[in-house]
Amino acid sequence: MATLLKGAAAAAALNERTAAVIEGLKAKGITPALGILRVGERPDDLSYERGAVKRCDALGIAVKKYLLPEDVSQEKLMETIKGINEDAAIHGALIFRPLPKHLDDEAVRQALLPEKDVDGITDGSLLGVFAGVPKGFPPCTAQACMEILEQAGIDPKGKEAVVVGRSLVVGRPAAMLLLQRNATVTICHTRTQDMEGVCRRAQILIVAAGRAGVIGADHVSAGQTVIDVGIHVGEDGKLRGDVDFQAAEPIVEAITPVPGGVGAVTTAVLASHVVEAASRSVRS
Amino acid sequence: MATLLKGAAAAAALNERTAAVIEGLKAKGITPALGILRVGERPDDLSYERGAVKRCDALGIAVKKYLLPEDVSQEKLMETIKGINEDAAIHGALIFRPLPKHLDDEAVRQALLPEKDVDGITDGSLLGVFAGVPKGFPPCTAQACMEILEQAGIDPKGKEAVVVGRSLVVGRPAAMLLLQRNATVTICHTRTQDMEGVCRRAQILIVAAGRAGVIGADHVSAGQTVIDVGIHVGEDGKLRGDVDFQAAEPIVEAITPVPGGVGAVTTAVLASHVVEAASRSVRS
Numbered sequence: 001m002a003t004l005l006k007g008a009a010a011a012a013a014l015n016e017r018t019a020a021v022i023e024g025l026k027a028k029g030i031t032p033a034l035g036i037l038r039v040g041e042r043p044d045d046l047s048y049e050r051g052a053v054k055r056c057d058a059l060g061i062a063v064k065k066y067l068l069p070e071d072v073s074q075e076k077l078m079e080t081i082k083g084i085n086e087d088a089a090i091h092g093a094l095i096f097r098p099l100p101k102h103l104d105d106e107a108v109r110q111a112l113l114p115e116k117d118v119d120g121i122t123d124g125s126l127l128g129v130f131a132g133v134p135k136g137f138p139p140c141t142a143q144a145c146m147e148i149l150e151q152a153g154i155d156p157k158g159k160e161a162v163v164v165g166r167s168l169v170v171g172r173p174a175a176m177l178l179l180q181r182n183a184t185v186t187i188c189h190t191r192t193q194d195m196e197g198v199c200r201r202a203q204i205l206i207v208a209a210g211r212a213g214v215i216g217a218d219h220v221s222a223g224q225t226v227i228d229v230g231i232h233v234g235e236d237g238k239l240r241g242d243v244d245f246q247a248a249e250p251i252v253e254a255i256t257p258v259p260g261g262v263g264a265v266t267t268a269v270l271a272s273h274v275v276e277a278a279s280r281s282v283r284s
Numbered sequence: 285m286a287t288l289l290k291g292a293a294a295a296a297a298l299n300e301r302t303a304a305v306i307e308g309l310k311a312k313g314i315t316p317a318l319g320i321l322r323v324g325e326r327p328d329d330l331s332y333e334r335g336a337v338k339r340c341d342a343l344g345i346a347v348k349k350y351l352l353p354e355d356v357s358q359e360k361l362m363e364t365i366k367g368i369n370e371d372a373a374i375h376g377a378l379i380f381r382p383l384p385k386h387l388d389d390e391a392v393r394q395a396l397l398p399e400k401d402v403d404g405i406t407d408g409s410l411l412g413v414f415a416g417v418p419k420g421f422p423p424c425t426a427q428a429c430m431e432i433l434e435q436a437g438i439d440p441k442g443k444e445a446v447v448v449g450r451s452l453v454v455g456r457p458a459a460m461l462l463l464q465r466n467a468t469v470t471i472c473h474t475r476t477q478d479m480e481g482v483c484r485r486a487q488i489l490i491v492a493a494g495r496a497g498v499i500g501a502d503h504v505s506a507g508q509t510v511i512d513v514g515i516h517v518g519e520d521g522k523l524r525g526d527v528d529f530q531a532a533e534p535i536v537e538a539i540t541p542v543p544g545g546v547g548a549v550t551t552a553v554l555a556s557h558v559v560e561a562a563s564r565s566v567r568s
Binding site for chain 2: 191198
């Protein structure tokens with residue numbers, strides 16, 4: 001039976017490190033603060049927001065909400081972001097997306113200062129993750145995969161890592177984070193021939209395909225660590241991942257559950273980014 | 285015997301396409317123009333400059349040189365770049381680096397507008413290549429590898445591509461360009477375990493290790509296309525690449541020579557970028 005890599009354990013370990021940094025900041029009179037900008041009331045956003053606020057409260061990170069109506073104008077939205085940028089007391093901002101269709105997503109993404117971009121949505125953050133420089137922050141989900149590896153005691157150095165999926169939100173950033181940790185990294189995707197064979201040779205397999213259950217018994221092999229980024233609601237109403245857990249679990253060495261895997265780490269990563277942003281603001 | 289992938293053929297094909305675009309631009313009264321900014325007189329720079337000027341002259345691209353003394357001040361250098369940015373008649377700029385040590389390379393890189401960054405040195409260009417968006421330009425050497433594949437009629441789609449080296453100048457951008465062309469891409473480097481095995485499974489092997497002759501008979505396999513980005517002066521004064529050509533050539537399907545491979549395509553790429561920059565300036 002495979003080791004179950006529960007997100008809660010990785011989150012707890014990360015939260016502990018974050019709490020220690022917060023203590024140091026508070027000793028200097030700084031309370032790290034997260035701004036949450038939400039347009040409308042999408043259930044997914046509200047659910048993630050509750051988790052983020054709970055996490056911040058528990059750690060002693062202040063939260064300021066910027067709530068805008070669904071029909072907000074682009075101008076008002078941009079003004080709000082400008083306000084966040086200019087408010088030195090807000091160290092990081094989470095902007096819920098996708099935005100309603102009448103709004104210009106690209107303009108919104110780029111309006112936020114990279115140094116406050118704790119969710120990794122700006123070009124500055126993407127560049128930071130590609131170039132391996134501390135500019136902005138990696139997207140929380142990509143970073144959450146690394147936290148799970150860290151908690152499991154798996155050092156990617158020299159290992160064969162395969163990332164399924166090449167989105168800018170997970171696949172590509174996860175590949176770059178693995179590369180920074182000195183893994184040999186392969187990125188595959190829908191055009192990959194012999195996806196099974198490529199996945200099987202991985203020692204670390206990160207699956208961010210965005211389609212339920214596409215990675216099955218033929219894609220995995222003994223000794224692998226499998227991290228499943230997918231989250232989908234099945235026909236039975238239950239949550240499942242990109243990996244067919246029942247098929248893969250008996251074969252691999254370690255695997256994340258869905259739910260309770262990567263998704264359980266993202267708010268801890270978000271909180272750690274807010275605290276890192278606050279720390280950087282002191283150093284600069 | 286392997287097919288020899290000579291850079292001259294890829295350069296000629298690219299130049300032909302570039303010439304056609306120039307014709308269209310000239311019909312609209314636009315002469316594409318490259319600014320060359322050189323500090324001091326490093327022999328490497330002078331040599332590349334001669335090649336670039338020759339290429340531009342042959343194609344009908346105007347060249348304006350900005351020549352600064354080796355002891356130029358940072359202020360004067362930044363002013364010069366600002367002048368290039370503001371001059372609508374200069375569509376792209378090549379800034380020779382490394383700069384003398386008293387100058388701030390990072391500041392220089394970022395001072396250039398990405399839309400004029402035909403050599404792919406700015407953060408904007410790096411982001412463009414990572415995100416796969418037409419912002420700035422990929423570094424010429426990384427792009428030159430793609431031109432050689434194109435000329436050889438090799439479509440990376442679905443193929444196993446391995447890139448040896450992870451620099452921001454070649455390795456990482458080349459990996460991203462291959463990914464955009466739908467290859468399954470592996471990035472390996474000095475920390476890779478079993479470099480031989482990883483390289484052998486490539487259908488397309490791009491070597492940008494930066495060390496002479498590190499890829500030998502054990503790293504290659506039948507059917508492979510090998511592109512050697514390295515260029516080193518051997519003890520005998522002869523140029524050689526990162527690949528041990530004598531060892532690899534009898535095994536693989538196709539291979540670039542050194543010299544006369546990738547290096548022979550870079551000025552054609554540079555010229556094509558200037559023309560693309562001019563075209564974009566018309567569209568915008």
